[in-house]
Amino acid sequence: MRALPLILGALLALATPAESNFRSSSPMMGDGVARTGPAGPAGPQGEPGEKGEKGDGGAIGAAGSQGPKGNVGPAGATGPAGPTGPAGAPGSTGPAGLVGPAGAAGIQGSRGEAGPAGPAGEKGATGAQGLQGIQGPVGATGPKSSTFVCNATIAETVVLAISAGTRITPAVTCAGVLTTDVLVAYPTSIASLTSALGTSNGIAIHHAIPTAANTFRAVINAPALALGASYSIPVAVYAVNR
Structure with missing residues (x-):
């Protein structure tokens, strides 16, 4: 302007x-001849004058030819790091390394809750018989059982009349009786204890007591017996303390 x-x-x-x-x-x-006079002073x-309006912009001139390449300027300061680029494609797998030494055992973890019981499996085949175990100690001695001694007959013929009651019989022979035996005599014939009518004849055997080797006498209950009356009772004799 x-x-x-x-x-x-x-x-x-x-x-x-x-x-x-x-x-x-x-x-x-x-x-009439044209003459040029001297120029007057300026x-x-x-x-x-007043500011004129802004003229229109001129046309853009043609691009000039490329000038010569300037000298390389000093290196600029390192700019800030750019954003991280996308991850590259994974490389090929390298060879497997050597196995490292075994690490120390870790501490035992807490025990988890027991799971539900699974279904019962099929019964397995019977295993081979195991070896015989060693013999156990001898047990305590148990109670003694009765030992059969002999079959004998308790019999008597009355030479004097006797009243009813308990009495001791004459000696009875029984092979095998010991003087240390505790004897039991069991009647072996029901007929020897009944009358002709099938009722009890009143005779009952209570005890058998050894009096010598192979001999015992019995304690019985008998009815009244007249002179010449008799009885005969077959018995099986057992010793209960052998």
């Missing part, structure tokens, strides 16, 4: 010689 007054002053300076030429070529001046510079 400041160049506009300068341009206007130059135009005015150019207009002054033109006026001289015009006057010198006028028929009113001399012989007038004082006029005041800057």
